[in-house]
Amino acid sequence: MENYNKVEKDEDGNKLYFLNGELHRTDGPAIEYANGTKTWWTNDKLHRTDGPAIECANGNKLYFLNGAEFTEEEFLEQTQVVIRPKVQEDFSRWNSKCHCGAPAYDSGFSVECSKGCK
Ligand SMILES: [Zn+2]
Secondary structure (H helix, E strand, O other): OOOOOEEEEOOOOOEEEEEOOEEOOOOOOOEEOOOOOEEOEEOOEEOOOOOOOEEOOOOOEEEEEOOEEEOHHHHHHHHOOOOOOOOOOOOOOOOEEOOOOOEEEEOOOOEEEOOOOO
16 A cells, blocks of 8 residues: 655645655645646656646746656657557458459458459
8 A cells, every 4th residue: 555645835835745755646746836836746756747747837837757858749759649540451452362363352251353253
């Protein structure tokens, strides 16, 4: 069992989340500053995979993974799931030969003759 986060509030009103003595929170920002800035930490490192690890109160956003800073483009490359278009089966490519001698498409289940015979 993981220890629950220890939550501390410093004298400036900043709220800090700890796990085992390290800045750590996975379900939200590990530091919530009194001025509205939020920062995400995992194991004492700035880290967030689903958005900027630093969201400044003034709207600035900075991206970090395991303590290393990335540009937004780099960050998206690292974290985005790339959805590729479905590969269409190519029926125009005759890969076999029918018993009549004409080119045919063998799907593995059946052979389709290019001249249409059965
Ligand atoms: Zn045929």
